[in-house]
Amino acid sequence: MLRISKMTDYAIMVMVELHASRGEVLTAQALAERSGLELPTVSKVLKMLVKVNLVESYRGASGGYCLEREAQDISVAEIIAAIEGPIAMTECSVEEGLCAQEAICSLRGNWQRISIAVAKAMEGVSLAEMAQPVNPGPGPLHITTLSA
Numbered sequence: 001m002l003r004i005s006k007m008t009d010y011a012i013m014v015m016v017e018l019h020a021s022r023g024e025v026l027t028a029q030a031l032a033e034r035s036g037l038e039l040p041t042v043s044k045v046l047k048m049l050v051k052v053n054l055v056e057s058y059r060g061a062s063g064g065y066c067l068e069r070e071a072q073d074i075s076v077a078e079i080i081a082a083i084e085g086p087i088a089m090t091e092c093s094v095e096e097g098l099c100a101q102e103a104i105c106s107l108r109g110n111w112q113r114i115s116i117a118v119a120k121a122m123e124g125v126s127l128a129e130m131a132q133p134v135n136p137g138p139g140p141l142h143i144t145t146l147s148a
Contacts, residue, residue, distance in 0.1 A: 008083040019071040025064040077122035087119040
């Protein structure tokens with residue numbers, strides 16, 4: 001099963017809370033309370049998001065954090081990459097020379113195709129969309145096609 005890390009999930013939760021604040025500057029403590037996460041975790045996530053210019057920080061008595069851009073202009077892929085690095089299914093999808101089997105394996109090109117398709121799908125979902133509840137209806141949610 002493919003999964004994002006807990007830290008990435010938490011980053012998306014924090015970003016959704018910032019979006020919900022409608023431009024209000026929120027402290028790390030307020031974000032921790034609103035998201036139900038521990039303050040050290042929220043602080044760590046915020047530091048990573050500020051570093052890649054997804055979140056803006058303000059110092060001082062009325063300081064805190066807000067989104068750097070509008071939520072519809074921030075993709076889920078950007079948030080994932082901020083926490084986990086490049087979106088890739090395998091190490092060889094990102095860079096040559098990271099796999100001991102590379103010389104005898106012919107799958108790298110196909111893994112790259114799959115990684116690109118997954119990244120494009122995540123680039124197509126904005127933070128604003130993530131903030132909206134989804135009602136998938138009866139039965140499991142299915143993704144019909146991804147094209148590279």
